[in-house]
Amino acid sequence: MEEKKQCKGCGGALPFVIGFVAALIAGWVLFPDLMYSKKTQPVRFSHKIHQEQGLECAGCHTFRDDGSFAGIPTNEKCAECHSDVQGSDPAEKVYVEQYAKTGKEVPWLIYQYQPDNVIFSHKAHETLECTSCHPDMAKNDTPPVFYQNRLSGYSKQTMKMWKCERCHAENGVSNACHACHK
């Protein structure tokens, strides 16, 4: 009885407000968490350590002869240095034992993963800073968490089309569909 009274007492607005606020909280706080699954890289790769060893970015992230971009180096490239454990970092041991020795490619998670229907030419964007699109990994010791959209399968960091279009528009570059789609 008391409760009913209370409810009557609070007039029409309160349930509405409660519902409204609850929805806002659910939508802004809980929903993003639900929408994305968290994943970690198969090997804790430290850009920082590699950079401290004096390695150049372009030493691993290279262009091939046909102008295509190699992206993340293959196992073969990594194994050039890490065919055996060199240091004391446990992550290196994981790499050497699970991948270098078995010849299996490391299933790296790609933060900027674009779907198959996108063709992106790194060569055409060569003059830009890598960090204008990619996070600056040079100082990074532990790879960031990878958020994957449960429905679409995209990485949370995947650049959306409007960003590409905006930059193209600002720089007077064609925004033709075929510039980026295949």
Add this chain to the structure above:
Amino acid sequence: MHGHVEREFKITWGMVIDLDKCTGCGACMTACQVENNIAPMLDASNKLRTLSWLLVFEMSNKKAAPDAEIAYLPRPCMQCGNPACVPVCPVVATDKNEEGGIVSQIYPRCIGCRYCMAACPYHARYFNWEDPIFPKGMEKALSPNTSTRPRGVVEKCNFCHTRFVQAKDKARQTGGNPDALPDGAYMPACAEVCPTGAISFGDLKNPEHKVHELAKGKNAFRLLEKLELHPQVYYVSKREWVRKLGDNYAATGKPGAEKKHS
């Protein structure tokens, strides 16, 4: 006619197909399927449901034996200068806006209304009736050059456009000019594979490319020229009956007499 302004491009990729050299062997269709990840169909004899970005038609002079003659006509997308399909698309899934004049078709944008199919007199557009499911394991042989399309979208030939992007990248890497590729630097799969060399490909506007002259040859013609869609695909044949069949001369009875435009 309806307020469309035909866009001009500095580069106009075009094809010249020599019908006197096409034996109809089908290698172009196979290469096209391979390049563009078209899944094999269980009943490909049902031509009303197949996906054939490039389709080789059989033309006949309609004469009785032994005077019968046939010719084969490969039909890619015509990449019309004044495309019928582009203005009708409600969601800008197809457009003709990139240097080179290739009519683009963007599968993630397409809602599958099929208005463009109704608009295209060449039947160059195909609806993806079923999901591209390959026999088990065959997906390992997918070409990296074309995305797989879900069912329910319209697709069509795009002159193997990814190869254009790749050719530009290669030019950049090797110090060439990506905006003025040499003849042959960019070739669609069909032109590349053709064993008799019936398909020539290049920039129609670049005098250094073979197609520039070939398209102007006296035996060159385009399909349904009178509809004024201005295809970027030209055909060549020395056989008059073949040239006649390319347009609707039949009705007027004046073969090749009045090409209103071009």
Add this chain to the structure above:
Amino acid sequence: MGLDRRGFVKFVVGGVAGTLFTPVIWQGLDDAATWSQNWGWIPRLNKGEVKATSALSKLCPTGCAVKVKTVGGLPFAAVGNTENPMSKGGVCPVCAAGAQLMYSPARVKSPMKKVGEGKYEPIKWEDAEAMLVEKLTPLKGQDGKIAAISGDETGSANEVLSAMLAGLGSGGGFHVMPGEMFTATKGVKLMGGNGQPGFDIEGADLVLMIGADALDSWGPTVANQKAFGATRPTGADATAQFIYAGPVLNNTASVCDKFLAVPPTATTAFSLALANQLISAGAVCPASDFGDYKALAAKFTPEEFEKATGLKSEVLKDLVAKIKAAKAPLVIAGASFGQGAGALDFVAGASLNVLLGRVGQKGGMTLLSAAPKAIASAADRENAKDAASFLAQVATGKATPAVLLVYEANPAYALPQAGDMAKAMGNIGFKVSFSTYMDETAAMADLILPAPHPYERFDDAMNPYGVAKPTYLAGKPVIAKPVMDVKDPVDVMLAAAGKLGLSLGFETYADVIKAKAKALGADFDALAAGGIWNGELKGGALSLGAGALAKAAPVKLDGKTVALAPVSKLAYGTDNLATPPANLLVVRDSELLGKDLLVQMNAATAKTLGVTEGNKIKLTAGDGEVKALVHVNEGVAAGTVAMLMGFGRSAWDQFTKGKGDNVYKILTVSDEAGTGLKVWAGSTVTVAKI
């Protein structure tokens, strides 16, 4: 907190309103649309470096020198090798589907042994190999107990096979599937010469193809197409004329300057009538039998020509004028479907080259002498025995092999009177099929030993039939590891021979091929990198073959029967390869409709037979019959019905099995007068409406 109904409604309304101000709906819509771009059940593309590796793609009978494009090491496409002088950047429609064929659902995935009618069980390689050795051991030294059929015309595997059989005491047991190379080589012998005939299309300015479907399924197709293409630059004048005389307006005929509809029963008559007219127009030749030849040809008057072919004699006059005007005319004789024509049809056509003095000339007919062998004890290629005769002997009990080894061949499907042949095969106690695909022969074998796909193996090709000069191609695997549990058949046989105490001097096929290359003076590595080895263009002294031709007997047709013209289209597959999945689209709906094959005939023939477009008919010959629908096609010669080859598969995969019917079932074998060869190119059939 309790809530009455009204309060609850307000709460819900508030919730809905609030939700509108969160990303839930908007992002949900967007994500759902994005999800529809990447449905989980749709395959993803492969990533990685794109490379092109040279390979010898022996999916077509000649073998295409291709570049296999790989992404991240996985083959995805075959493109031409512009460096290779034979294919010059062209690819045939079958080899163009090579990467997809590597993953064909019809592939045999591992060794299998038969455990019941139509039932197979995967077994381990070591067990399979042990089984092979066990079956062969008791037969060692018994003549005629081990037999082999090879469907590979050009590979050195044949040397290993025949040498192995010889070493095990069954030297006469090696047989090859019928192809024109063997009949043509016999034809050359009948003309007093020696060697495999070749044809220099590239150098000719008039090419008359009598039967030979040279621009689609005969000889080195891609090389022929390239040569043809080179003579007619787009937008400029043609530098050579091409004329096709054959039963069907096929792919070759469609681009020829002239098509002459000649029924398959009238091939010899056509050639000799042409010889008659050429001689009348003044052609002479120094051959010793010119007199006899002239007298023989004189019988083939224009009237006879009209009767035999149904064509007007004017076309003959026109043809003579064109040949006389040509500087380098070339006549290519062959069956329109590449087999079964016997030697006399070949001799009749080839004699025109002799008559015109075109043997050994640039743009003429050449003779290729036998290539050096890698294994000395191997059988000579030109003495190979044909599988059709062999199985006929098995049927009658004249041959009683206990074990049959089938290498890259499909005799259960691709021999004339296919039904009888399959039955005869059933008489053989133990059949081993070395096959990449689950073909009809594998499907009746007791042991299936899967062979690698061309991208997974070493292989070679010596003098593919039709090439003008000695030619050798070789290839090595494109991928590091086969995608199925396969072993190279030659490696298996060499190992089996070793266990039986027979050493052929090699351990692997790769070694055999390297030795072969060395024997030719070629560099294997250069060959494997897409190169080619060529010898010289040569001729030889040939007669006109008048003696043999005199024995030719004309085919008699009565009112009820019509000539049968099988049509071969390379894109639709070969005897050893059912239509590749990627090529199904190429098949027209005027050729195959659902599960029905369409039989083509011209309107006059249809009228004579009392059938019309779309009628279902039965074609019978001997014990065989096939069913099909009628399609009126004015491109078929008079009194002839044309039917596509390559359909009516009973094994393979869901894409081909049970589609259409097998024309081999109604090809009837007869003995060629004078040569004793088995022929079936002039088969006739009875047509009945059902």
Add this chain to the structure above:
Amino acid sequence: MDRALFPDGVERCSFGKFALWMVFILAFFLFGLYAMLLIFAKGIVVTGLDNYFGFGLWITFDLAVIALGAGAFFTGLLKYILKIDQLKNIINLTVIVGFICYSGAMLVLTMDIGQPIRAWFGYWHPNVHSMLTEVIFCITCYCLVLVIEFVPLVLEQKQLNKIPFLHHLAHNMHVNMALFAGIGAFLSTFHQGSLGGMYGVLIGRPYALREGFFIWPWTFFLFVLSAVGCGPIFTVLVCTFMEKLTGRKLVDFKTKALMGKIAGTMLTVYIFFKILDTWAWANNYLPSTGMTFDQMFYGIIYGKWLMFTEIILCGVVPAIMLITPSIRNNPTMLYTAGILDCIGISLNRYLFTVQTIAIPLLPFDSWHTYAPNWAEWATSGMIVAYGFLVMSLSYRYLPVFPQERGMNR
């Protein structure tokens, strides 16, 4: 048992009978629903549509029901803007018919597009040059307008109307109905036109292509005219059908004849221009593309008889019948003319949809034929059943016909 819900002072059949009727209709509805779910699950591969016929029964159905539903906006225009007061007797019915037609058409459209999940792209990524974009915008907006027009009628339901808030809401909406009628007329005119424009702009399809005025081809105007030439009389036919079914008089014949006169006048104008248009098309445009009138037709299935039936038998004839007072005032003749009129306009939509794309323009191509399969029929049937459901419920529980009480006393 549900008597308390009936409108004031009218009789309705027993609940049992009504329930039986609803079950009968629901059977059709559910069968269509099954087909619809199948289409959503497997895609439109389950239909009879193919590479040559991307448009078929569904589009024809959509265009036809949208034309037939035009009674709503046009009657609204005449009633609220031009103040023809007599139309109040039938205006409610026109709104319901319009609502059914438009909402049904939208449902069919979501099935018809290959990617229903992306249906909203039409708003988010619109191509302003496409007539279809205009159609998408106008149809959805107008459907909303129809909802707004329908709502007050629902609120006037006897029990709902007892709630003061709803009563006032309904009243206020009524007062402002002229505004919505105006918006509706504007939107509807545009999308009826755009539907015609969709065909008229097909530069690669000589059967449909028309010159025109500014960006609008002649078909734009022809479609508007033809829609208003059949919509009003379709409402009359629906009304008469309901009268036959229920055995009750619902609208007086005078109003029906007035609707017939309106439709007839518009039809006459339409058919005059349609004949002119066809004449010019056959004699000027077709020859300019190297084609002839004969090439546009094939056999019986795509024969000339279709066009003549459309224009003469189902165009000129009903137009004359409807504008001639003596014929129009005979109920049988009025209904006959109405039926012919509706068939003619539907046939027109069919021809523009199917004949247009059936013609093989490549001279080496051949005619293909199209027949809708069960899935298309079932889903179209579902929409019809849906219409019957809405109409049955409305008739039973809502005060649709202001004259009913008086006429059945």
